[in-house]
Amino acid sequence: MMSLPLVARQTARKLFAHLHFLQTMSHANKMTADNLASVWVPTIMPSPMTNNAAQTAWSSKEVFVVRDLIIHFESIWESTESEKRREDAMRKILMRVLSNSAPSKDKPWFGCTIAGAVNEDRLKWMTAMMYGEHANILPTPR
Structure with a gap:
């Protein structure tokens, strides 16, 4: 994350802090890290693919990455x-x-x-x- 430009890094930090908070309340809002990642991946990491099969494979890998960023927020960024x-x-x-x-x-x-x-x-x-x-x-x- 440190290789990102300052504004992008701070924006990502704020976004993932909020998503992490939301997933800690998943018992009340039903928004698990998997659900949040599925919703946010198309916005955070849009797919350059035009082939549907390739796009699905691409986005499922991105969901895992975004899910891990949400779950492990506290390990990645120190609060x-x-x-x-x-x-x-x-x-x-x-x-x-x-x-x-x-x-x-x-x-x-x-x-x-x-x-x-x-x-x-x-x-x-x-x-x-x-x-x-x-x-x-x-x-x-x-």
């Missing part, structure tokens, strides 16, 4: 303490949201308005993902 804290915070918030997320008439699914979010935990999780641990969450006006 900073800040990244680890942010991931732990996101996981805690997400688990709390998932344990309390069945929609009902009184408790709708998450939705944002200009005034704030219907579900504050989901807003916190989304903000933590976008802005990291330094994001300030203000109470939602009622």
Whole structure:
């Protein structure tokens, strides 16, 4: 990975960090490393082949490579303490949201308005993902 240009290397690191996080939550989102790799391979490594049989063989090998990059993210790229804290915070918030997320008439699914979010935990999780641990969450006006 160090042979990649800086921008490409940092982009790959961020993408695979996110995919790694998603696969650690596969018990809740059904997105295993294999599923994520199958979805992302056509975008990350488009096939130059025009023959369908060759293209299938090519892409199945790429799926294994991308799957391994997702699974072994922590071995390939060293996470900073800040990244680890942010991931732990996101996981805690997400688990709390998932344990309390069945929609009902009184408790709708998450939705944002200009005034704030219907579900504050989901807003916190989304903000933590976008802005990291330094994001300030203000109470939602009622």
